[in-house]
Amino acid sequence: MSDESGGRAQPPRTWEVEAFTVFKRLFKIIEQYRLQTRPGKYIAFQEPEALKALLDLDRKEGLYDWDLIFSWVEQYLQYNVVTHHPRFLNRMWSGANLPSLVGEIIAAVSNTSAGTFESAPVSTLMETAMIQQMLELVGYPKGEGQMTTGSSNANLIAMLAARNQISDSIKHEGIFSEKELFAFVSQDAHYSLDKAANIVGIGSRHLVKIPVDERGRMDLQLLETNIQAVRQSAGVPFFVCATAGTTVRGAYDPIETLLDLRDRYGFWLHVDGAWGGAAIFNPELRSRFLTGIERVDSFTWDFHKMAGTALMCNILLFKDGDILRTTARVGDTSYIFGATRETDDLNPGSFSLQCGRRVDSLKWFLDWKYYGRQGLAERVAAYHQLCEYAEHLVLQSADLEMVVPRESFNVCFRFVVPDTVSSNGFNRKLRDELHRREIGLIGSGYIGADFCLRLLIANPRIDEPEIAAFFQALISEGNRLLEQP
């Protein structure tokens, strides 16, 4: 079929035969890919320009040539990061759970949009059932929920819902005739809140960033002072987003005290648990980090992070029913979703910000059924223990030091350098070299002015020997770099 010489290539006529051979070939590649991981490396590193040349991205299109297509598939896998490899320590997610991978493949093969029961009968029922399970898990007997594309969007929807509680007319009239609205987050909150402030029309200047205490948690005295100042200047403090597990330090803002403030000042209290919200599965970790969560107004967390479901998979829950639905419902959607109030549960598209919705419920449902709450509770507890172990190794090592003590899951540390060497510069270089030399990819961030290496464990294939071996390799690389002229 390939014809690069100028003659027009023809599409194949029999879809079924084509699909059969394509799937056979595809599954063979997937099998090889998964088998090769151990003791393989997590990357075959190439600099961007070299990789671009290898990929030959400008080749002629429209050739109906499966050999060419599969050559890109193989290259993709060859040069991509192997996220299920234990040395991929960079992100809050890793290679996906197998049940969810099955779900993801089936969702792609069946390719429909999870907007209505009509177009996605099974996924709609699965989504409703899973939301019900999560409402029970969190303790929202009268609540409602929705799957979104991730915590960034969930934070946006929560802020929008809070904004719409200000007055009955705001949804239609906008914020033009309202008093000045102010939202509050800690200075370590995720940047999606800045975007949300931009999108809901208050502007990022009206997102007040509250300094954190020495443990990285929102300073609630300063929050209260800021809320009072806003009220004194006739503004409206309408929304506070607490972070349950900040991105760099893993700090949990104190929910119970925030609830007291909420009751005193009447703002909407949302919890962004994108990362640390997974503590909800484990009763011990829940009571340590999320006490009071069943009383906050809304709560989101990502199944695609610690729980390991294939990207993207998120749940947003509201404590009280009907706000989420009323928030997003504007304009006539019935010509697409045919939705009436009575059929909302079967038409999630009608109260989503998107029109087309990926089927994310299937992979989530399969993971939940496979591992169960107990399995996920054990996973999160194991990650927590491994983080404790990693911190212990850092504290024992003469070459490493913690930048700040560990709050929960994130281990923020650095290689110790002599006074004559810049710690930030050296540790940034060390991180890059570890990746370039295919030793490991680790997260990073700043705490104040200090650059830190940030170890995140979100991979069930990581155990204590893997962590010890990684630190060993990191220390040797650090010493090698130090010795370089």
Ligand SMILES: Cc1ncc(COP(=O)(O)O)c(C=O)c1O
């Ligand atoms: C605290 C926090 N909130 C929100 C997000 C955004 O999540 P998502 O990628 O699902 O949009 C992240 C991502 O790392 C995060 O760490």
